[in-house]
Amino acid sequence: MSDYAHPEVLVDTAWVADHLRDPQVRLVESNEDILLYDTGHIPGAIKIDWVADLNDPVVRDYLSREQFEQLLSSKGIGNDTTVVFYGDKNNWWATYAFWVFKLFGHQDCRIMNGGRAKWIAEGRELTREVPHYPPAAYHAPERDDQGIRAFQYQVMQHIKQSGTALVDVRSPQEFSGERTHMPEYPQEGTLRGGHIPTAANIPWARAVREDATFKSREELAELYGAQGVTPDKDVVAYCRIGERSSHTWFVLTYLLGYPKVRNYDGSWTEWGNMVGVPIEKSYQG
Amino acid sequence: MDLDFILDHYDMPRNHGAFADADVVQAGGVPDCGDLVTIYLKIDPETERVMRYAFEGEGCTISQAAASVLGELATSMTLTEIEAFDATTMMELLGRDLVRSRPRCATLAVNTLKGAGAVGAQPGDRKRETPDVMFSRWVFHLAGGRYWTRTSDLIRVKDAL
Numbered sequence: 001m002s003d004y005a006h007p008e009v010l011v012d013t014a015w016v017a018d019h020l021r022d023p024q025v026r027l028v029e030s031n032e033d034i035l036l037y038d039t040g041h042i043p044g045a046i047k048i049d050w051v052a053d054l055n056d057p058v059v060r061d062y063l064s065r066e067q068f069e070q071l072l073s074s075k076g077i078g079n080d081t082t083v084v085f086y087g088d089k090n091n092w093w094a095t096y097a098f099w100v101f102k103l104f105g106h107q108d109c110r111i112m113n114g115g116r117a118k119w120i121a122e123g124r125e126l127t128r129e130v131p132h133y134p135p136a137a138y139h140a141p142e143r144d145d146q147g148i149r150a151f152q153y154q155v156m157q158h159i160k161q162s163g164t165a166l167v168d169v170r171s172p173q174e175f176s177g178e179r180t181h182m183p184e185y186p187q188e189g190t191l192r193g194g195h196i197p198t199a200a201n202i203p204w205a206r207a208v209r210e211d212a213t214f215k216s217r218e219e220l221a222e223l224y225g226a227q228g229v230t231p232d233k234d235v236v237a238y239c240r241i242g243e244r245s246s247h248t249w250f251v252l253t254y255l256l257g258y259p260k261v262r263n264y265d266g267s268w269t270e271w272g273n274m275v276g277v278p279i280e281k282s283y284q285g
Numbered sequence: 286m287d288l289d290f291i292l293d294h295y296d297m298p299r300n301h302g303a304f305a306d307a308d309v310v311q312a313g314g315v316p317d318c319g320d321l322v323t324i325y326l327k328i329d330p331e332t333e334r335v336m337r338y339a340f341e342g343e344g345c346t347i348s349q350a351a352a353s354v355l356g357e358l359a360t361s362m363t364l365t366e367i368e369a370f371d372a373t374t375m376m377e378l379l380g381r382d383l384v385r386s387r388p389r390c391a392t393l394a395v396n397t398l399k400g401a402g403a404v405g406a407q408p409g410d411r412k413r414e415t416p417d418v419m420f421s422r423w424v425f426h427l428a429g430g431r432y433w434t435r436t437s438d439l440i441r442v443k444d445a446l
Contacts, residue, residue, distance in 0.1 A: 034387060035346035038288055039295060051386055089319075 005257025040126035076133025086112035177281035194281030300356035313397030320344030352394035367402035
C-alpha cells in the first residue's frame with residue numbers, strides 16, 4: 001500500500017484487528033445490504049446507513065452541518081477520531097460514506113482495504129453485539145460543496161472546457177443507453193439513456209482485485225490514463241446517484257494522487273431527466 | 286415482524302436446497318447486485334397444491350430470508366392461491382419498515398414463486414421447464430455470470446440457435 005499517493009488513508013485488516021479496542025479509532029460499517037451489519041460485524045463497529053443516516057430525508061441532498069454534528073456525536077465520534085470505513089461490495093458504500101465525511105472536512109478518514117469480504121475470508125471475528133459509545137462533542141464546519149462535489153451546471157461547463165476529463169463509472173450498458181440502471185435492476189427513474197458527452201466509460205469495480213483489495217498504483221494509473229483520465233486534468237466522476245463514482249473519486253484522489261477530482265452526485269438520475277441537456281447515445285436498439 | 290425474525294431465517298433458512306423430482310424449477314434474480322433465487326416445487330396433480338417447496342440462492346440478507354419465510358407459507362398453497370399472493374403482503378410479513386428501501390430484494394422470492402406457479406398451472410408444461418432452466422444456467426455460465434434472463438426469453442434464444 002506504500003506505493004499509493006496517500007497510503008495513510010488505507011489500513012489493512014491486520015491493522016484493524018490490532019486497533020479493535022483503540023478508543024481513538026471508530027470502525028464504521030456501510031453496506032449496500034442494509035441488514036448485513038445486523039448479521040454480524042467487526043467487534044466495536046457501528047453502522048452508518050447511506051440512506052437513513054447520510055441523506056436529508058426530504059430534500060435530495062446530504063445532511064446539514066447540524067445534522068452531521070448530531071450524527072457523529074451520537075456515534076461517539078469526535079473531531080479527532082480516526083474513522084475507518086469498511087463494507088460490502090468492494091467497499092462501494094464505505095467510500096461513499098468516506099466522501100460524505102470529507103464534505104464536512106472530517107480529518108482522519110480511512111478505508112479498510114478489502115472491506116468486509118476480506119475480513120471474513122481471513123476468518124476474523126464477527127459479532128452481533130451493537131456497541132454504544134458515549135456521545136462525543138463534534139463541531140463541523142459548513143458543508144463544503146465546492147472542493148470535491150460537482151453540480152449539474154458545473155458539469156455543463158466542464159464538458160465545454162479543455163484540460164478536463166469526465167469519467168462515467170457505470171456499466172457499459174448504462175453508458176451506451178441500452179439501460180438506465182445496472183443490468184437486471186428495474187429500468188426506472190430516468191427518462192433518457194446514454195451518457196454525458198465527452199465521458200470515458202471506466203466501470204468503477206475495475207479498480208479492485210478479486211479479493212476486493214485495490215489494484216496496484218501502476219495498474220490503476222494504466223486503467224485511467226489509457227482513457228485520458230490523467231492527473232493534469234480537472235476530473236469529474238459520475239454514475240447514477242453518485243455512490244459508485246465516490247469509489248472512483250477515492251481511487252483517483254488518494255491512491256493516484258490526482259489533485260482535482262470531484263464527484264457529481266446528481267449523476268445520471270439528474271442529467272438523464274433534465275430537459276434539453278446534451279446526451280450521447282450509442283445504443284441503437 | 287422484527288429484525289430477529291429475518292435474521293433467524295437468514296441464519297437458518299428453512300426448506301433450503303434443491304430436490305431431484307421437482308415438477309417446476311424456476312430461477313429469478315438480480316445477478317449484478319448478487320441476489321439469486323431458484324425455487325423448486327412439487328405439486329399435487331389432483332389438488333394443485335404445493336406438496337414441497339425448496340429454494341437455493343445467494344444474495345443479500347433480505348432476499349434470502351424472504352425466500353425462507355415464503356417457503357413456510359407456500360407449502361400447502363394451491364396454485365390459485367399463489368397467483369393471488371401479492372408482493373405487498375410479502376413486504377408486510379417481513380416488516381415494511383425494515384425492507385421498504387429494498388422492495389426488489391424482499392419480493393424476489395415471491396415473484397419467482399409466482400412465475401413457478403404460472404408454469405405449474407400448466408401440467409403438460411411442468412416437466413419441460415426443468416431443461417429450460419438448465420439451459421438458462423448454461424447460458425448464464427457461458428456469459429460469465431453476467432447475464433440472467435427470464436426462462437421464456439431463453440426459450441426464444443434456444444429456438445433461434
